Amino acid sequence: MSMDRPRRYHAAVWDEPLVHEIGHPGRRGVVVPEVEPDVAAVAGDAAELVAPAARRRRPPSLPELSEWEVLRHYLHLSQQTLGMMGISLFGTCTMKYNPALSESLISLPQVREVHPLQHEETMQGLLEIVYRLDLALRELSGMDRFVFQPGGGADAAWLHACITRAYHAARGELAQRNEIVTTIQAHPCNSATAAAAGFKVVTLPLEENGRASLDALRAAVSERTAALMVNNPDDMGIYNPDIAEWVQTVHAAGGLCFYDHANFNGVMGKLRAGELGFDACMFMLHKTFGAPKGNGPAVGAYGCTERLAPYLPGPLVEPVGLDGDLDPSRGGTEDLPGFGRDGVRFRLVEPEAGVGRVREYLGNLPQVLKAYAWVRAMGAEGIDEASDLSVLMSNYVDARLRSIRGVTRSNPEVGAYRMEMCRYSLETLTQETGVRAVDVQNRMTDFGIDAFWLSHEPWIVPEPFTPEVGELWSKEDVDEWIDVLALVCAEAYEHPEVVRTAPHRQVTHRIDTGPLDDPARWATTWRAYRAKHRMP
Amino acid sequence: MAHPYMASALDDQRDEMLALIGAKSVEQLFEQIPPSHRISAPLRLPPQLASEAALRRHLERLLSRTTSSEETLSFLGGGYYRHHVPAICDEITARREWLTSVWGTPSSDQGRFQAWFEFASQLGELLDLDFVGLPVYSWGCAAGHALRMAARMTGRRSVLVPEALDPERRAVIANYCGSPDLEAHLDLATVAWRRDDGRVDLDDLAAKLSSDVAALYVENPNFFGLVEDQVADMVGMVAEAGAELVLGVDPLSLGVLAPPGELGVGLAVGTIQTLGVHLYAGGGAGGFIASRDEERYAREYPTLQVSLCDTIEPGERGFGISLFSQTSYGAREQGNDWTGNSVYMWSIANAAFMAAMGPQGFADVGAAILQRSHHAASRIAELPGVRIRFPKGFFGEIVVDFDGTGRRVADVNDALRSRGIFGGLDLSRAFPELGQSALYCLTELHTAADVERLVTALGEIIAHGEEKGR
Known part of the structure; x- marks a missing residue:
């Protein structure tokens, strides 16, 4: 049931600069199709086609990068995103597999290049x-x-x-x-x-x-x-x-x-x-x-x-021309006489x-x-099986979490089997170690486990976390997730400082949240940041 | 055998889990649901296609009955446009790391937060504004939220929108304004367009700018494709009336057109679809809200924002969510409007697009759109009975008036479609005062040969109509 040892995980750290900080004047990642001379001759100079008061005065201060520099930059950022490459039991959101076939079909022109009007x-x-x-x-x-x-x-x-x-x-x-x-x-x-x-x-x-x-x-x-x-x-x-x-x-x-x-x-x-x-x-x-x-x-x-x-x-x-609704139990339109044809x-x-x-x-x-x-x-049978699995695996998680010190279940007076998810509390762990749910969440990412969901507001359950398995994850995945949670909770009792200061093997350390709601320091754009830090 | 999407749909693993749970069957786990609540009859759905090959065949057959704007020559726009999407945008947005997972932590999912920040940062440069929220569902939703922001800022309950506004967007905004039967609704009134040049009628605006008006919403270019060259005047008039001006823009135009910041506008909205997002039959829609970095604006945002900050490690940068507690996530019904799943994936396509374009790309694409649309207007105007309703100062879109041909736009478009051309958007229902007019959209992708093909086809169709008329 348990791992022999935790996974030796470390996040990719490219120390990637901001896109504004890379590149060089004169580079570009895309070339706009050239306007034919005949077109330009008929239309005239582009600048003259806009009234002076409506023209842009200063060019936007955007980065200047080659095509590869743009691509590599955002690939680095994707690699600096754990993003369900680990195990994500992110409750309330039902983390699913997105079938690769569907992801590829949307690049067909019959999907991608259709104007809504x-x-x-x-x-x-x-x-x-x-x-x-x-x-x-x-x-x-x-x-x-x-x-x-x-x-x-x-x-x-x-x-x-x-x-x-x-x-x-x-x-x-x-x-x-x-x-x-x-x-x-x-x-x-x-x-x-x-x-x-x-x-x-x-x-x-x-x-x-x-x-x-x-x-x-x-x-x-x-x-x-x-x-x-x-x-x-x-x-x-x-x-x-x-x-x-x-x-x-x-x-x-x-x-x-x-x-x-x-x-x-x-x-x-x-x-x-x-x-x-x-x-x-x-x-x-x-x-x-x-x-x-x-x-x-x-x-x-x-x-x-x-x-x-x-x-x-x-x-x-x-x-139009269908006698009543299509029988939902039938297959493609090609199975029905006349449907999708004339x-x-x-x-x-x-x-x-x-x-x-x-x-x-x-x-x-x-x-x-x-x-x-x-x-x-999935079909009807697959959908039914998926809900069975969701509830089964959620209750399996529940059964295993009972043995982890510091973890309690929400509404303990409700003894019935819970549905596809359940909310738990780390209040006991917090009282006994000072380690909070958000600390456990951060520390688990050090083992390649995606952050769990805490709770929507308001927090009715103190120090909450809300795992949901759905039908995607294997029993082995779920066991690994629980083993890491157990390991981190045990660590909270033995070395609480390690958990409180986590993560240690992630892209960055924990952020200082102080500036986020401070008008003098928040910066939702690079230009705002530069202005507030008096950078050129 | 387990279904390919369900790893543990296996008898042995099910039994192992049931044993640990201490339940006899999976059915027992549903004990909370009263029997009378259970489904009355088994699900009747089309047969399972668990084989990817079979599923692909089925879906491709269905899709084959759609004709794309790629295999035809399309002049459809109207606030939603087919521009070139660099291939790198598709490769980047296909990355699994940001396909389904959303939040993570600022440390574990730092790359996504940085990409979101770079979306806002680059858009801020285009707009010449310092505060940018993460995107909302669409341009219309952004306009609706921004008008409600202005109402909260001013404590006033009336908003003005242009009479010449996309009917789709107008319908979205109307829902944001609510019903007079309920408290806190906004009165929605329109400002007329000048019949001679298609721009906002400033006299009508002056007459309607009362002390009840919270905001004026205008777009540049406007729905007819016309550049509003008096935005700065409107800013002054609105400020004098104690109201806010919300400017709607297409950021792709801002390489050549004056950005909101330069025009003195404090609050702007617009589309993000034009920045590296495909049409997707409407599934590329997305909107932004941006403003000056002033508290009176920032405190009214319904969106989440990503802020650059420090980490606990000296010298290390991080990113976090700013002003969370004022959203509905943080404050439920006490928050500003509401927020939810949006179109954040497109903001990453936008970030890559803006970085690839750079200042030169935006200047070039703006110039190309100006030149191509003016060239097309000149050529179309040569057709007998056809006239360009507003012949000066447009960007990308042209109102083509077919009244003089005796043909209805719907008929012209049917005839064009049979020739593999999607004609311009029919304006005759939404704007009957324009007669039989259509809104033709030209982008950087239309070539001179495309325009010649259109003009030839229109010429044939009009001539044919004249014959029929006799």
Whole structure:
């Protein structure tokens, strides 16, 4: 089970200068195609084509590098990024493998070189992929329709807030229904987008069983309630068994229910938002569905029932000439007579009562393609197995962590098996050694282990960390991760200073965070840094 | 055998793990979910294609029913452009180290933080502004956030946007302004464009700059491709009214056009798609927010920022996230707007692009776009019945008015498409006052031969239409 010895890891350290500090005047990494003499003769001198007041006076102070210098610089920076080359159990974000096939297909001109405002007849293949993923997500969620315009999970929450406005406004009830209910363990984007849309946020606290109670919800819901925005299970791996009653309660008061499916990995194929009564839900294609996360480009796929469909943003992809929806259990269009050949086409339509746009265009279609590819590669049986594995491996981690001194589980009174992730606390370790969760996080990177996730704000669990395995990592990977955690916790008791001053084998030492919020010292650009440090 | 994406989908490892857990079956681990919540019927999805070869065949067949702007001759723009993307940008953004993992620590994932900082630093040089946030979802989202920043800064609740604005972007901004039924909404009003030259009407602006106005949003070049040569005047008018001017720009133009900083603008937004990001059918969209490095701006950013700082080792540099606590990550609904997964990968493509271009590249590409678009305008204007609606002072985009030909833009574009040409964006629905006009986009990639091909095709189509008219 355990490693014989920890990996002899050391990060790549190129001591790479800033891009502004390398190169030499007169170099360049790219040459702009020369303007033909005939063109220049007709157009005249470029400078004369701009009114004097609108011309740039001083050239930008950009680096001057050869092509190889640029490439090598950013390759060095990529090598100075641990970036999941180790083992990343980064909870709440479901670290997935991004299949190499999908990453290569997006370089096809049919994906890469398509303008979003092209005529729909020229985009049939892409539109069909949008429609096919829509159908697959309907099957997974029980919703009636999906859109992919939101650029991430928070943007999908924002879309829900916008649709909530439109829905109640159409009933003349918006001025009255100005509250959105959520819980303190929901991701901050839910309450933040609700507030940005103009709603008052009602946040339910957690009670002794680690959940907000149905009674608290009943007390919070009223004729002022516009919507409920929740996730389930939460980041502690605790599932709310009253969720169907929650939905009924909110519906009885006239509110809408939005299921933030950020934690979908453990319930894929196990339950459907629609069958629990939800009006809308959101999947993150860049987490659950195998598209890269990379902090975007991402997709928060937003699905809703027929009741909310009129308010969706445009443009929507609709089949023409198809008798009913495509049977989701069928294969490619080539399997269906007439489909994708003469009979069936896809068109773009603008919903009459729609909220317009939350972002320009149809969405990040390369990520939609990758998610569709992932669904096809996994199939129903693979998706079901992935959620089994996620929950199995999370509980395996849980069983092994019990024996590590200084580690405790959140909500110890909840004895049931947790879902695909669980939050733990290093509070005991901190009390006994002075070593904090962030120190352990840093020290683990000295062994090539990617930083774990601590917790969203607020920290309900002190000194938190939140591992999530998903279906990607092998049991050997998970054992190595736990062995390193155990080693670092033991080290905290024996040599706390080593852990407190970690990392020691990383690209840099720990940063001094003092300047980050100090207006006199923060520097988000090199020119600001130079000015504040009186450099030429 | 295990699925290629799932290392431990194996009976022996499952049993080993279950034994340590002390559970009899995997099913037992789902004990928290009440039976009535479980899925009513097994999933019905298309058959599994676990073989990469089979999956590739399927996807390539689907994709083959799309025609790209590469295999045609495209004049589509409208705020979203096909420029050359250096191959190094693709190689750099394909690196696995920054494909899925996001944060790490400033020490373990230092390279990504540095790349993000270099994005902001180089963009700051182009913009002539000192404070740059990490990017947001799109240009429209950036404009929406910036207008709300201005509303918080001024305590006012009305914003002005140009009447001549991309309908897509305008729809995004409208959602950021909210509903009058709810508190804290912003009134959205427009400033007219001058019918003679297509620029912002300063008289109309003066009439609408009341003490309720938090901000004026303008773009340069504007949606019609026209360079606004009175931005500095607008800055003065807006400042006098106690409001903020938010300037939207395409940074690729800033090798030749005056940057926000030189124009006295304190708060700018724009696209990052033009800096080394492909079209991706809209999936290349991304926006930035930048400003002077003043607290009154900085404290209102909804984004994360990367700041250069020191490490605990003397003489060693590091990078950290600045002003985290004012974001929704740090303060939930008390934070500035909201933030989430964005388009940070593109900021790395942007950083490499700006470094490869350098000052000369931006000067050259700006000059090429100016010359090519003016050349194309001259040639198109020679067609019978066709006129360039605003014949002077444009950058890259031209409003082509087909009214005199008796043809509808939609028909012209259908005819062009059958000849392998994507005509300009049809403006007739969004801007009926322009009649049958289209917005033609020219970039550094269009050759003289491309323009001749377009002019020839248009000439045939117009002539054909005249015959039909008789």
